[in-house]
Amino acid sequence: MSTFSRSLLLAGLAGWSCSLMAQPASVDSIEVIGRRVNLVGSSISASEGRIGHDELQERPLLRTGEVLEAVPGMVATQHSGSGKANQYFLRGFNLDHGTDFATSIDGMPINMRSHGHGQGYTDLNFIIPELLEEIIYRKGSYYADVGDFSGAGAARMTTLDHSQEPRVSLAFGEYDFTRLLASGGLDSLGGDLVFGVELQGYAGPWDSVDEDIDKTNLWLKQSWESGDDRFALMFMGYDNSWNSADQIPDRAVKSGMISSLGSIDSTVGGKSSRYSLSLNWLRNSGDSNWSGTAYAIDYDMNLWSNFSYFTQPQGDQFQQLDKRLISGGELQWQKTSYLSGREMTNSVGAQLRRDDIDKVGLRSTAARKFLSDIRLDRVDELSASLYWENQLHLTDRLRSVFGLRYDYYDFDVKALAAADPTTLIPNSGNTDDDIVTTSLSLAYALNDNNEVYAGIGQGFHSNDARGTTIAVDPVSGEAVLPVDPLVDTLGGEIGYRTFINDRLNATIALWQLEIDSELLFVGDAGNTEDTGVASTRRGVEISAYYQLDEAWKLDFEYSHTNARFDEPLDGSRLIAGALEDVFSGGINFQPTDRFSAYLRFRHFGEFPVDGGTTADGSSMVNLRLGYQVTANLQLSLDALNLLNSDDHDVEYFYESQLPGESGPVEDYHYHVFEPRSFRLYLNYQF
Numbered sequence: 001m002s003t004f005s006r007s008l009l010l011a012g013l014a015g016w017s018c019s020l021m022a023q024p025a026s027v028d029s030i031e032v033i034g035r036r037v038n039l040v041g042s043s044i045s046a047s048e049g050r051i052g053h054d055e056l057q058e059r060p061l062l063r064t065g066e067v068l069e070a071v072p073g074m075v076a077t078q079h080s081g082s083g084k085a086n087q088y089f090l091r092g093f094n095l096d097h098g099t100d101f102a103t104s105i106d107g108m109p110i111n112m113r114s115h116g117h118g119q120g121y122t123d124l125n126f127i128i129p130e131l132l133e134e135i136i137y138r139k140g141s142y143y144a145d146v147g148d149f150s151g152a153g154a155a156r157m158t159t160l161d162h163s164q165e166p167r168v169s170l171a172f173g174e175y176d177f178t179r180l181l182a183s184g185g186l187d188s189l190g191g192d193l194v195f196g197v198e199l200q201g202y203a204g205p206w207d208s209v210d211e212d213i214d215k216t217n218l219w220l221k222q223s224w225e226s227g228d229d230r231f232a233l234m235f236m237g238y239d240n241s242w243n244s245a246d247q248i249p250d251r252a253v254k255s256g257m258i259s260s261l262g263s264i265d266s267t268v269g270g271k272s273s274r275y276s277l278s279l280n281w282l283r284n285s286g287d288s289n290w291s292g293t294a295y296a297i298d299y300d301m302n303l304w305s306n307f308s309y310f311t312q313p314q315g316d317q318f319q320q321l322d323k324r325l326i327s328g329g330e331l332q333w334q335k336t337s338y339l340s341g342r343e344m345t346n347s348v349g350a351q352l353r354r355d356d357i358d359k360v361g362l363r364s365t366a367a368r369k370f371l372s373d374i375r376l377d378r379v380d381e382l383s384a385s386l387y388w389e390n391q392l393h394l395t396d397r398l399r400s401v402f403g404l405r406y407d408y409y410d411f412d413v414k415a416l417a418a419a420d421p422t423t424l425i426p427n428s429g430n431t432d433d434d435i436v437t438t439s440l441s442l443a444y445a446l447n448d449n450n451e452v453y454a455g456i457g458q459g460f461h462s463n464d465a466r467g468t469t470i471a472v473d474p475v476s477g478e479a480v481l482p483v484d485p486l487v488d489t490l491g492g493e494i495g496y497r498t499f500i501n502d503r504l505n506a507t508i509a510l511w512q513l514e515i516d517s518e519l520l521f522v523g524d525a526g527n528t529e530d531t532g533v534a535s536t537r538r539g540v541e542i543s544a545y546y547q548l549d550e551a552w553k554l555d556f557e558y559s560h561t562n563a564r565f566d567e568p569l570d571g572s573r574l575i576a577g578a579l580e581d582v583f584s585g586g587i588n589f590q591p592t593d594r595f596s597a598y599l600r601f602r603h604f605g606e607f608p609v610d611g612g613t614t615a616d617g618s619s620m621v622n623l624r625l626g627y628q629v630t631a632n633l634q635l636s637l638d639a640l641n642l643l644n645s646d647d648h649d650v651e652y653f654y655e656s657q658l659p660g661e662s663g664p665v666e667d668y669h670y671h672v673f674e675p676r677s678f679r680l681y682l683n684y685q686f
Helices: 001-019 053-058 066-071 249-252 419-426 465-469
Strands: 048-054 075-077 087-090 101-105 132-139 153-159 168-174 176-188 190-201 213-226 230-245 271-287 289-304 318-339 341-365 370-394 398-418 429-447 448-464 486-500 504-515 519-522 527-530 535-547 552-569 572-574 581-589 594-605 607-610 613-615 617-629 633-640 648-656 665-670 677-685
Touching: 048 053, 053 066, 053 132, 066 075, 066 132, 176 677, 249 289, 249 665, 318 370, 341 398, 370 465, 398 419, 429 465, 429 486, 581 617, 607 648, 613 648
Parallel strands: 101 153
Antiparallel strands: 048 132, 075 087, 132 153, 168 176, 168 677, 176 190, 190 213, 213 230, 230 271, 271 289, 289 318, 318 341, 341 370, 370 398, 398 429, 429 448, 448 486, 486 504, 504 535, 519 527, 535 552, 552 572, 552 581, 581 594, 594 617, 607 613, 617 633, 633 677, 648 665
16 A cells, blocks of 8 residues: 555545535445434544443344444344354455454453454354443544454443343244343442353254254353452353354255255354453543453364365365464553643553464364364464554644554464475464554534544554465465465544434444455355455445434434455456445334334345355344333343345355266355244343
């Protein structure tokens, strides 16, 4: 990315936005922000917002990962079993499972570096949605405290840390859905203990696959105060196993070989576990504050997939495995003072993370039985970061926010096994890299309820450590070039926010993002590859949250993105999986304290899947009804896929080979929406 392009980004963005506004038919994006919280005077962009606990509980969820759809413009889909991480789309990115969107919970990172299935893998199945306090989302790369995977934005989740009345929730639904949740709070050790135990089972609607979900979650969070200090110690434990109904080829359905709910390989699936211990500390002493986080995470995953079926004589099933220990922490100091009579806040922080990956690899399997290693490695990846953010009130209405960040990475790879054993030594090695990123934002308050923004900033994502030291292909033995360890992004944005009478909360943002090297999903390998080609995305987002009266609430989000490679890749500048139009909206009706109804609609339009090939969009409608039977008993009914749409959750275009075919065939491969289903929840509070 040239210095010239960097210096002209904001000017180009402003010019593009003016031409866009001159053509009403092109104004396409909506973004929900802030909800009931007035962020005028505190946020640094129109793409920043908060979703609170009550708002999260309104949403009917088919899968846990869909909590991120509360982020305006975010789409969470699934092309495999319920135990696998969702696939996410935002701002023209097929994020795969999280490559360019950073997520964390109570200060612990969720994205997995150098993961067995995909860079930045974001599995949210360990989360108990009822125990989330808040999601703070920040789209774009204008935030100094967010580093790796920050190109498209970030979401910081926090969990409840105050006592609730103990309660039990029992859920029953179609396709053998069962769920038990026991949660609540107790006075403990001079503070509050919040606990949650979740057990979930599910068979799914598939013809030849019983998903056989066996999910267990345990959360224990002890919080206490001592003078100006507040501490929170949290344990999270997650264990899951499942079978998968993976994406299927269109020709197999059209020929009658299988139905749209069928499978080609019914032996795929996975198992995963995550155990973590974290400590959070906050000292609030007036104009000077300290905060810190320390964590340790033990993680294990085995995933069996088969996307191309029978291009090899023994079949194409493969196993991806990942076993690691993650440790790290963050320390931040914040000080408010005055410069020439103007309020100024400085934040200085340090972050440390180590991924000690005992085994990460790819194996050839048949019916989950080991056949041979394709590649197996041990990886030790370390990062250290420093950041500084300065917020200065230049006038009573104008604020500036300047951010400076430094990241250092060290990658150590030891090849343990490969299809070609002669590649072990060449592919082992050590490399390091560092990056300096900056950001600058301006916020001008027109009054107490209206504010405009302009910002520019750099972000980045790290690449898989194995790609930074690779010298030869582990299968063919042919020489290959390593990838850049750290890939830079540059983003810019102008926006507007309004908050009126505690009833209307709305934003509009015009943005642009450049990335030095695009990652693309590879269907027949089940992972991502670095294309080495730069790309540019431009978009417009609009969101609105409106409280009509005491009974009715509306929320509305729309985003439009134009995503292109800077130069053709395989003859096309279109980026596979880049959703152009995403719309979502909700209607909440609560006429009394006893009854509530929430109807939610999500749609994304036609999108490219390979070069000039496109896939149809999809639409989904979900409904949640709630009724307070007594002071202690509440009933809820979720109608998922209310209109029984047979649209596709996700779709790709690549080669595969079916039994009886003489060779691979290019075709659409998709995962259909699960049919309409009902789930009844009985919630009893003690």
